[in-house]
Amino acid sequence: MAVLLVLAMTTVLPRVAVVMGSDSDLPTMEPAAAILRELGVEVEVRVLSAHRTPLEMVDFAQKARDQGFGVIVAGAGGAAHLPGMVAALTTLPVIGVPVKSRALSGVDSLHSIVQMPGGIPVATVAIGGGLNAGLLAAQILSVADAGLAARLADYRSSLHDAVVTKDARLLDLGSTDYLSQMQS
8 A cells, every 4th residue: 555655646747748830830839838837737848840840740759658748739730730640650649729820710720630530539629729728638637637637626716716706897897997997
């Protein structure tokens, strides 16, 4: 029994990799890294292009589990091959984030990521959904970590409290004054 307790106490929470096809995707992907850090999850942020650095992408994806990653959040725009290619090379959970593009506003990226062939799943969030991708990664890891589950519950509670506070203020001020204060 004591050995199990020691093992449980020394287990390190897996890291999350946040990878993107280009540094121009960073504004979309940073919210994933930021919420994970806020929740106490170690994050590694990388630029790995499925098209421009394919060998580095393959090396990363094949070694990710051995390097201590538990989930990979992968974002890309346009053809958005990165999430699917990473998922094809690892059995870790991969969360795809479609990045808004100029040509089709990210719909092309969404379709590319969500239409994976059977057997190679990529969990997909909304276009520009970096924050939700980070939260989903934390939720996946929280299955095996009660402390992380508690921090996620606290985060959700803070969302609740913020809406309740806004509702009370709206009732107090009325919609015209509330809106005026929001716009100033």
